[in-house]
Amino acid sequence: MNWENYVQKVVPYVAGEQPKDQNVIKLNTNENPYSPAQGVAEVIRNFDCEILRKYPDPNVSALVDILAQYHGLDNNQVFVGVGSDDVLAMSFLTFFHSEKPILFPDITYSFYDVWADLYRIPYECQTLDENFCIKIEDYKKENGGIVLANPNAPTGVMAEVSVLEEIIAANRDSVVIIDEAYVDFGGASCVSLIEKYDNLLVVQTFSKSRSLAGMRIGYAMGSSKLIQYLNDVKFSFNSYTMNTLTIVAGVASMMDEAYFRENIAKVVATRERTKLELAKLGFTFGDSKTNFIFATHKTVPAQEIFEALRKNKIYVRYWNKPRIANYLRISIGTDEEMDKMLTFLATFLKQK
Amino acid sequence: MNWENYVQKVVPYVAGEQPKDQNVIKLNTNENPYSPAQGVAEVIRNFDCEILRKYPDPNVSALVDILAQYHGLDNNQVFVGVGSDDVLAMSFLTFFHSEKPILFPDITYSFYDVWADLYRIPYECQTLDENFCIKIEDYKKENGGIVLANPNAPTGVMAEVSVLEEIIAANRDSVVIIDEAYVDFGGASCVSLIEKYDNLLVVQTFSKSRSLAGMRIGYAMGSSKLIQYLNDVKFSFNSYTMNTLTIVAGVASMMDEAYFRENIAKVVATRERTKLELAKLGFTFGDSKTNFIFATHKTVPAQEIFEALRKNKIYVRYWNKPRIANYLRISIGTDEEMDKMLTFLATFLKQK
Numbered sequence: 201m202n203w204e205n206y207v208q209k210v211v212p213y214v215a216g217e218q219p220k221d222q223n224v225i226k227l228n229t230n231e232n233p234y235s236p237a238q239g240v241a242e243v244i245r246n247f248d249c250e251i252l253r254k255y256p257d258p259n260v261s262a263l264v265d266i267l268a269q270y271h272g273l274d275n276n277q278v279f280v281g282v283g284s285d286d287v288l289a290m291s292f293l294t295f296f297h298s299e300k301p302i303l304f305p306d307i308t309y310s311f312y313d314v315w316a317d318l319y320r321i322p323y324e325c326q327t328l329d330e331n332f333c334i335k336i337e338d339y340k341k342e343n344g345g346i347v348l349a350n351p352n353a354p355t356g357v358m359a360e361v362s363v364l365e366e367i368i369a370a371n372r373d374s375v376v377i378i379d380e381a382y383v384d385f386g387g388a389s390c391v392s393l394i395e396k397y398d399n400l401l402v403v404q405t406f407s408k409s410r411s412l413a414g415m416r417i418g419y420a421m422g423s424s425k426l427i428q429y430l431n432d433v434k435f436s437f438n439s440y441t442m443n444t445l446t447i448v449a450g451v452a453s454m455m456d457e458a459y460f461r462e463n464i465a466k467v468v469a470t471r472e473r474t475k476l477e478l479a480k481l482g483f484t485f486g487d488s489k490t491n492f493i494f495a496t497h498k499t500v501p502a503q504e505i506f507e508a509l510r511k512n513k514i515y516v517r518y519w520n521k522p523r524i525a526n527y528l529r530i531s532i533g534t535d536e537e538m539d540k541m542l543t544f545l546a547t548f549l550k551q552k
Numbered sequence: 553m554n555w556e557n558y559v560q561k562v563v564p565y566v567a568g569e570q571p572k573d574q575n576v577i578k579l580n581t582n583e584n585p586y587s588p589a590q591g592v593a594e595v596i597r598n599f600d601c602e603i604l605r606k607y608p609d610p611n612v613s614a615l616v617d618i619l620a621q622y623h624g625l626d627n628n629q630v631f632v633g634v635g636s637d638d639v640l641a642m643s644f645l646t647f648f649h650s651e652k653p654i655l656f657p658d659i660t661y662s663f664y665d666v667w668a669d670l671y672r673i674p675y676e677c678q679t680l681d682e683n684f685c686i687k688i689e690d691y692k693k694e695n696g697g698i699v700l701a702n703p704n705a706p707t708g709v710m711a712e713v714s715v716l717e718e719i720i721a722a723n724r725d726s727v728v729i730i731d732e733a734y735v736d737f738g739g740a741s742c743v744s745l746i747e748k749y750d751n752l753l754v755v756q757t758f759s760k761s762r763s764l765a766g767m768r769i770g771y772a773m774g775s776s777k778l779i780q781y782l783n784d785v786k787f788s789f790n791s792y793t794m795n796t797l798t799i800v801a802g803v804a805s806m807m808d809e810a811y812f813r814e815n816i817a818k819v820v821a822t823r824e825r826t827k828l829e830l831a832k833l834g835f836t837f838g839d840s841k842t843n844f845i846f847a848t849h850k851t852v853p854a855q856e857i858f859e860a861l862r863k864n865k866i867y868v869r870y871w872n873k874p875r876i877a878n879y880l881r882i883s884i885g886t887d888e889e890m891d892k893m894l895t896f897l898a899t900f901l902k903q904k
Contacts, residue, residue: 203727203751204777206650206696212787215610232605241601244797249593252766252801253584255759258567282634285790293670298558318645318788344558375555399555407607414604414796425556435564436670438637444766445596445797449604 284418298344356488636770650696708840
C-alpha cells in the first residue's frame with residue numbers, strides 16, 4: 201500500500217493560456233483591454249508597506265461596505281473572495297451539501313463540473329436549446345441546488361431576469377446561484393431579486409468590467425443568512441484570504457464610477473462593431489451582452505480558424521467539446537486589436 | 553423543507569482579534585514587529601498597474617522558482633498559496649482522502665480540526681506529554697495521514713528532526729505534513745528530508761519571519777509527485793489564487809537575505825530577554841524557538857492576567873480550553889512593546 205491511495209485525484213480545469221510573448225494579441229481569457237481606474241494605481245503607489253507585517257482585516261470591511269452601498273444592500277449581505285472562482289467554489293461547498301443533484305446547463309462555465317467533482321456533489325446537466333437558451337422546465341425538477349451563469353459563458357447568451365425569477369421562485373428549497381461575471385457589459389442583474397428570495401446568491405467579479413483580473417476580487421450578494429453561512433465556511437478554511445493591498449485597490453476601483461462606465465462603453469462599442477464585421481465575414485453568433493463573442497463560421501471549421509489565428513499570434517479560445525466544437529470564443533480587445541484580427545480573418549477566409 | 557437543509561454547517565476558527573485602535577500593543581497574532589524588506593516597498597511603489605487587467609501567472613513561476621532555488625529543490629517541488637492556511641487546507645483536502653483517521657496532537661494549531669470537520673476527514677488527537685512534547689509511539693498506529701506543527705503552536709515546543717524522521721519513516725503509506733510556520737526563529741527544518749521521503753510535505757509561510765502577514769503567502773515543499781497532486785486540486789478550485797502584486801512582493805522579500813537574518817536575530821534577542829524577565833516575574837514556559845512565548849504563572853490565573861493586560865490595551869492570546877486554560881501566548885513585539893508589557897505585569901503581579 202502507498203500514500204497515493206489516500207490522495208484526492210481530480211481532473212483540473214484548464215484555464216486559457218497566458219503567453220509570455222508580449223506580441224500576442226490575447227483574446228482568449230476575456231480580459232479587459234483597458235487599465236484599471238487611475239485611483240487603483242494611486243493607492244498602490246502610495247501604500248504604506250509597513251502595515252503588511254500585520255494580518256489583513258479578516259472581514260474585508262472596507263470593500264464589503266462600499267460594495268453593499270453600491271448595490272443598495274446591507275453589509276451583511278455581501279461576501280468578498282479571491283476572484284469569483286473562489287467565491288463560487290466556496291458557495292458550492294457551502295450550499296450544495298445535499299444528496300440530490302445540482303442542476304446547470306450542458307454548455308456553461310467549465311469550472312462548475314470540476315467543483316462538483318472536487319466536493320463530490322452529484323450533478324445533472326440540462327441541455328440548452330438550439331439557440332443556447334435555458335429551458336425553464338429543466339429547472340423545475342427536484343434538485344440540491346442550481347447554478348446559472350447569466351449572461352452564460354462561453355455562449356454570451358442572456359436570460360431575462362423574469363425567466364430567472366421563475367426558476368428561483370420554483371426552487372425555494374434549494375439555493376440558486378446566478379453567476380454574473382459578465383453582467384456589466386449590458387446584461388440585467390438579479391441583484392434586485394435578493395430582497396424577495398432568501399435562496400438567491402448573485403456572484404460578480406472585478407476581473408472583467410473593472411480590469412482587475414490580476415488582483416483577484418470577486419463577491420457574492422444574497423440574504424444575510426446565506427452570507428453568514430458562506431462566512432462560516434470561509435472562516436473554516438482561511439481567515440485571511442484577501443490581502444491588504446487587494447482590499448485598498450478594490451475600494452479605489454469602486455470610487456471611480458465615471459471611469460467604470462466609460463471603460464464598459466468602449467468595450468461594448470467595440471463589441472457591436474466587431475459583430476457587424478464578423479457577420480460580413482460569414483460568422484454567426486448570438487446577441488452577446490458580454491465582453492466576448494461566441495461565433496461559428498458558415499463554411500470554415502472553427503478549429504481551423506483557431507489554429508490559423510494562433511499561428512499568427514492571435515489567441516482566441518476554442519473547446520473541442522460536444523455541441524461547441526465549431527465555435528470560437530473571441531474576447532473583445534481594443535479596436536486596434538480587433539481590426540488586426542478582422543484583417544487577418546478577411547485574408548484567411550478569402551483563400552478558403 | 554428549506555434550502556438550509558442542504559447547507560454545510562461548520563464551526564469556524566476564530567482568529568486573534570485585529571483591533572482598529574492603533575494604540576493597542578498587539579501581541580496576540582504572532583505578527584512580526586518589524587517592516588518587510590525594503591525591496592518589497594520598492595516593487596510595490598514601482599508596480600505597473602496596467603498589467604492588473606490581465607490574469608496573474610497561474611503557476612506563480614517567479615515565486616516558485618526563487619523558493620526552489622533558496623531551499624535547494626527543483627521548481628516542481630514547490631507549491632505556493634494564499635498564506636500557509638490556504639496551503640494546509642488544500643493539503644488536507646488533497647492528501648487526507650482516506651477512511652482512516654488522521655493524527656495530530658491534542659494541543660496544536662486549532663485550524664487542524666476545523667479543516668478535518670470541513671472536509672469530513674476522520675481524526676484522532678494524540679495527547680502531548682506533560683511537557684507538551686509528542687510521543688513517537690502515538691504516531692505509529694494506523695492512520696490516513698499525520699500533521700505536526702514544528703515548532704508546535706501555541707506551545708512553542710520543538711521536536712528534533714530525528715524524532716520527526718522516525719515518524720515519517722514509520723508512515724510511508726500516508727502523507728506526513730510538517731507545518732513549519734515558526735521554524736525560522738531557531739527551529740530545525742525537515743526540508744532536508746524531502747529527497748529521502750516522498751510522503752513528506754513541509755509547509756512554511758511569509759507571514760511571520762518575513763513580516764508579510766498582510767500579503768498572504770505560504771508554500772509547501774515535497775516530492776514532485778505530492779506537489780503535482782496539490783496543483784491538480786488547486787487548479788480544480790481556483791486557477792489564479794496569487795495576485796500579480798503578491799507574486800512580485802514575495803520575490804522581492806526573498807531577494808534580501810541580509811534583512812531577513814537581521815529581522816529574525818532581533819526577534820530572537822527580544823524573545824530571549826523576555827524569557828529572563830518573565831521568569832523573574834514568576835512565569836514558567838518551554839524553551840520556545842518561535843516568535844511567541846507560551847507561559848503560565850505560578851500563582852495568578854492566566855485568564856486574570858489576560859484580562860488585566862487587555863484592559864490596559866495590551867493584547868495577548870488566551871484559550872479557555874482543556875490543559876491550556878492557564879497559559880498565555882505572548883507574541884514577541886519590539887523591545888519597547890515588551891518592556892511596556894513587562895512593566896505592567898510587574899506592577900500588576902505585585903498587587904496580587
